[in-house]
Amino acid sequence: MNTKDGIGTSLTRKESLDKVSGRVIYGGDNMTPQMLYAAQKTSPHAHAKIIKIDTEKAKGMKGIKAIFTGDDYKDNLGLYLCDKPPVARNVVRHYGEVVAAVVADTYANATAAADAIAVEYEVMKPILSPLEALSDDAYTIHEEMGSYSHIKPIHPEPGTNVANRTKIRKGNPTEAFKSAHVTIETFVEIPPGDHVAMEPRVAIAEIKKTGYVHILSSTQAPFVVKGLMHQFFGIDQGKIIVKAPLIGGGFGGKAGIQLEGLAYLLSQKVGGRPVKLVNTREEDLTGSPGHIGLQAKIKIAADAEGKIMGMDMDYYFNSGAYADYAVNVSRAAAISCTGPYYVPNIRCDSMCVYTNMPFATAYRGFGHIEMSFAVERAMDELANALKMDPLELRIKNGIKPHDTTPVQSVLNESTGDIIKCFEEVGAMLGGDIGATQQLENNTVRVKGVTGLWKAPAMPTNTDAGAILTFNSDGSCNLNTGVVEIGQGTKTGLAQIVSERLGIPVDKVHVVMEVDTSVSPSDWATAASRGLMMAGMATLEACEDAENQIKEIASAVLRVPKRDLKVDGERVFVPDEPKIGLNLSEVVLGYVYPNGNAIYGQVIGSGKYIAKHLTDLDPETGEGHPDLEWTLGAEGVEIEVNLNTGKYKILKAVCCIDVGKVISPALARGQIVGGMAMGMGYTTMEGFTFNDRGQVTNGVLRDYKIMRYGDEPEYQVKFLETPQQDGPYGARGLGEQSVIGMPGAIANALSRAVGKGMNQIPLTPEKVWKTSMEVKR
Amino acid sequence: MIHYSGNVSIQLNVNREIHEVVVMPQDTLLRVMREKIGYTGPKAGCENGDCGACTVLMDGKPVKACLMLAVEAVGKEVLTVEGLEDTEIQKAFISEGGFQCGFCTAGFLMNAFALLETNPDADEAEKKDWLSANLCRCTGYEGIEKALTLAQKRIQEKNNNKR
The missing domain is CATH 1.10.150.120 ([2Fe-2S]-binding domain)
Structure with a gap:
């Protein structure tokens, strides 16, 4: 290609200058004189009956247009399982749950009125862990579960607190455990926590007199919102217009449906006027969903050489009060329940369990970060039991093409090379992973490694589309349904167009905002599938456009189409390049010297839909839900002071097989960002609760995430085993690097203190306490 | 000590321009800039001083605009990201x-x-x-x-x- 901007080049993002100049308009930056403002009132209790909501005083306050409580809407909403009233009705099931909303002329007046609403509660005892929720004497958090509608692939168990159970049955695990040389068993725990995207969620809803519903939302999934607004409220699909501007970070927390349903109901209450609903940070942390928690029991059986014979697992995912995405998170974890290792015999039950904690939605890694923590702690326990090098054990068991996954689908040649990933990670860490280096002052230096894998968890008919139109200067406009949430996919797609058609990337304009009424359908910007799927659709659109360009040129130049080539902003005959036309002469139709014109605008279109995917067998989990697998390995080197428990992650490394690197800088950004998120998750994050189930760190001052200066040295390596059905061989990479960090850090710290560190977050205090226990 | 009560008209110097705005004494500098003047570059990430997304300069020093009242900015030079040019x-x-x-x-x-x-x-x-x-x-x-x-x-x- 005659362009310097194609595949493998690091370009700056298309929207860069606007981002460093304060000129990007995010959802919350939209303000119009017609707009009304909403405020939410939240519950201070984790579990309570609502006895009375007194709105009298609030109603009479300045500027108040409407007050909305649970009685205002009789049905439930829910992504996969309809279990959640838009605001609490009769009962509160988690701390921070919204119990009323107010619409007023100004935000200040709305919040003042929300404060003036008096709610009388009868406080009840909360359930604060999945295992507690599954105990015989636990009460049922959703008594009416049997009446909730849900999608077919999930399996709620009415009368219990299990919102979904996914069973994996492969081979004969009982026999494997009987004949094993060594078996180990471990138990891990992760608290629920939050994404902490820097932009709190926002939705602006307006209902026009014509019936058109306009929603502007900080959503990763405008087409999901469109579909659900139809499903919940019976609005005609064509009358729902969802716009997603640039988003201030998503990480899964803005997938599915968030504030859109409530914003719509509030607009309805004020005659369809535009209502702006923005979460405060505190509402965003505990009112809206966060990341899932986990308790897990995991057993591994191996032979004397360290080959894994079987695994037996119970994953108890902590859904919190509502199911949202959690029922699919637990399912996704089941699909890859062994981590990236070949295991012939498996029993796994992955459960999504209700508790009275803030509820969970998708989070970067989608069940894999939690699953991986359990598996990778167990793998290090197994290495200890076998007195084997932890990296060697992983290399011995790493999954390869033609092996079967837990759901018995067969990995193909497009699957990445995890063995090489392990070797690279070992080399980046200087080898000798199992060693503990003693330094002065009771300080040690330790390493930890993990393997990781992930396939997108998504509907079997997940789609994407691309429309390519042209301008009279020969430049083009790319319109896709991918939302720009910071990952840079729009720039990557522009590079694909540039590479394919030979147009400089500066002349490939991308439509930044997604508008469901004009953008082609695209399931959601989630599951690390944007670049791959929209990339394939984009390639098809390029091919379509190229064909049209050749058709026009063929007529004008009197050359067969097959003899023409499009490159360098021209269409021409390669062996006689003078015979040709500039793209600018053809893309809006060709005009002959006498004024006659032919053809019209070149409009390329392309589409993609996942192929051959199936749901899981409810009894064995057998199926083919996994489109493509991204594999990788990660590791850390940590210096730990055993006197104080304080530690510093010196180095974090990742080697990942991404098929093809489209943009090295953007790809590295995703990997490093994911590693940082995983490090925060492991070392300092997670909600803390008192025994009444109240979140005690529900503000950013107390909910710690990594700050500038906490970061280690990052090392990232890419492998490129091509994804044969991906654009230029590329596959997904947005989430993966978060997955291995908890295991790597925990394995290193466990080595340092001489005992398994299995409860996230691994705070210095915990390290110190465990170290003291071991000493005695 | 200056006292403010009710709606007050103040002049704010933001990005080298004088803006005349009517504010309540309790209005934060962040909300006044975003909602009344139109500088949406500073963001409301927490409105609690924890995240720094609203940071602006006041007489050259970084301050969190969500923790400042608009009336405190009277007589000061405020610079937002919109005022940075090609730095x-x-x-x-x-x-x-x-x-x-x-x-x-x-x-x-x-x-x-x-x-x-x-x-x-x-x-x-x-x-x-x-x-x-x-x-x-x-x-x-x-x-x-x-x-x-x-x-x-x-x-x-x-x-x-x-x-």
Whole structure:
């Protein structure tokens, strides 16, 4: 290609200058004189009956247009399982749950009125862990579960607190455990926590007199919102217009449906006027969903050489009060329940369990970060039991093409090379992973490694589309349904167009905002599938456009189409390049010297839909839900002071097989960002609760995430085993690097203190306490 | 001591322009800038002083606009990200990947810009001291650190050339 901007080049993002100049308009930056403002009132209790909501005083306050409580809407909403009233009705099931909303002329007046609403509660005892929720004497958090509608692939168990159970049955695990040389068993725990995207969620809803519903939302999934607004409220699909501007970070927390349903109901209450609903940070942390928690029991059986014979697992995912995405998170974890290792015999039950904690939605890694923590702690326990090098054990068991996954689908040649990933990670860490280096002052230096894998968890008919139109200067406009949430996919797609058609990337304009009424359908910007799927659709659109360009040129130049080539902003005959036309002469139709014109605008279109995917067998989990697998390995080197428990992650490394690197800088950004998120998750994050189930760190001052200066040295390596059905061989990479960090850090710290560190977050205090226990 | 009550008309100097606005004494500088003047570059990430996304400069010093009242800014020069033009730190944020989603960027830029204006020779400890006032969730801080280092180098070179 005659362009310097194609595949493998690091370009700056298309929207860069606007981002460093304060000129990007995010959802919350939209303000119009017609707009009304909403405020939410939240519950201070984790579990309570609502006895009375007194709105009298609030109603009479300045500027108040409407007050909305649970009685205002009789049905439930829910992504996969309809279990959640838009605001609490009769009962509160988690701390921070919204119990009323107010619409007023100004935000200040709305919040003042929300404060003036008096709610009388009868406080009840909360359930604060999945295992507690599954105990015989636990009460049922959703008594009416049997009446909730849900999608077919999930399996709620009415009368219990299990919102979904996914069973994996492969081979004969009982026999494997009987004949094993060594078996180990471990138990891990992760608290629920939050994404902490820097932009709190926002939705602006307006209902026009014509019936058109306009929603502007900080959503990763405008087409999901469109579909659900139809499903919940019976609005005609064509009358729902969802716009997603640039988003201030998503990480899964803005997938599915968030504030859109409530914003719509509030607009309805004020005659369809535009209502702006923005979460405060505190509402965003505990009112809206966060990341899932986990308790897990995991057993591994191996032979004397360290080959894994079987695994037996119970994953108890902590859904919190509502199911949202959690029922699919637990399912996704089941699909890859062994981590990236070949295991012939498996029993796994992955459960999504209700508790009275803030509820969970998708989070970067989608069940894999939690699953991986359990598996990778167990793998290090197994290495200890076998007195084997932890990296060697992983290399011995790493999954390869033609092996079967837990759901018995067969990995193909497009699957990445995890063995090489392990070797690279070992080399980046200087080898000798199992060693503990003693330094002065009771300080040690330790390493930890993990393997990781992930396939997108998504509907079997997940789609994407691309429309390519042209301008009279020969430049083009790319319109896709991918939302720009910071990952840079729009720039990557522009590079694909540039590479394919030979147009400089500066002349490939991308439509930044997604508008469901004009953008082609695209399931959601989630599951690390944007670049791959929209990339394939984009390639098809390029091919379509190229064909049209050749058709026009063929007529004008009197050359067969097959003899023409499009490159360098021209269409021409390669062996006689003078015979040709500039793209600018053809893309809006060709005009002959006498004024006659032919053809019209070149409009390329392309589409993609996942192929051959199936749901899981409810009894064995057998199926083919996994489109493509991204594999990788990660590791850390940590210096730990055993006197104080304080530690510093010196180095974090990742080697990942991404098929093809489209943009090295953007790809590295995703990997490093994911590693940082995983490090925060492991070392300092997670909600803390008192025994009444109240979140005690529900503000950013107390909910710690990594700050500038906490970061280690990052090392990232890419492998490129091509994804044969991906654009230029590329596959997904947005989430993966978060997955291995908890295991790597925990394995290193466990080595340092001489005992398994299995409860996230691994705070210095915990390290110190465990170290003291071991000493005695 | 100046006392304000009810709606008051004040003059705010933001980005070298005088803006006449009517505010309530309890209105924060952040909300007045965003909702009444139209500078939406500073973001409301927490409105609690924890995230730094609303950072602006007041007489050259970084402040969190969500913790300042608009009336406190009377008589001061306020600079937001919209007032930065072609600075080294902006250029370095682009070339070094100092942002992804861009929501925290205005705050980081203002803080880093002020740091390099105040002490172009700041060492790593001082940089951490300043920039740990802001949160970023996308980058893992690698790009921000590189951007700060590059901008600092360019500013130092310029200063050396002047001498």
